[in-house]
Amino acid sequence: MRAFFEKRENLLLFLAARTRDMATAEDLVQDLYLKISALDRDADVRAPAALLYRMASNLLVDHVRSAQRGARRDAAWRREAVGGDGTHEPVSGAAAEEAVIARERIRQLAAAVADLPPQMQRAFRLHKLEGRSQAETAQAMGVSVKMIEQHIQAAIRHLAQRLRT
Incomplete structure (x- = not known):
């Protein structure tokens, strides 16, 4: 020893x-x-x-x-x-749980966006989801860039409050 x-x-x-x-x-x-x-x-x-x-x-x-x-x-x-081809790996329990949580958060976000007033919703979708600039969004909606900024800010506040609960 x-x-x-x-x-x-x-x-x-x-x-x-x-x-x-x-x-x-x-x-x-x-x-x-x-x-x-x-x-x-x-x-x-x-x-x-x-x-x-x-x-x-x-x-x-x-x-x-x-x-x-x-x-x-x-x-x-x-x-x-x-299976024989090995192209799909099984998902671990933790990864599967994270995927379920992520899908639920996306569902909640989609529901919150759907509850926005129509003009605010359109501005948010064009700018944040489709990736258009604020100027392009303003032109597509026929409003000023300032109005788009206000719609986007209000939408983000609404979504943040909705998703916090």
């Missing part, structure tokens, strides 16, 4: 160099500690450092194999769940 604590930093660097990930190396060193602590304390170990490095190497091999198995399992699941 004493050899482990003396070599811990070296073992960490040894594993980090091979995994290229300090967090994984830390996990492997922790696993190594657990394995060392489970060994028979009365065992006669002639070269404790060599044993530690051999055990660390074995843990690294196990880790790589486990990661490869997981990748193969995930790929097989994707092929099975998505």
Whole structure:
């Protein structure tokens, strides 16, 4: 056990160099500690450092194999769940929830825009949704640019208040 604590930093660097990930190396060193602590304390170990490095190497091999198995399992699941072409990835639960929330917000925005007075609604749609400039919107509606500015400001205030609740 004493050899482990003396070599811990070296073992960490040894594993980090091979995994290229300090967090994984830390996990492997922790696993190594657990394995060392489970060994028979009365065992006669002639070269404790060599044993530690051999055990660390074995843990690294196990880790790589486990990661490869997981990748193969995930790929097989994707092929099975998505279909043969693999063009559509399944949506994670969090992403699906975000999509539902986004659709609901869009529905609320569309309803709020539909409740605007007709001229204000038209100005908002032309300027904000179709991307026309205020001058182009004013020309299309036959009103002044100042009137378009007022319609847009009032629409934004209305929509912000409506969507806040």
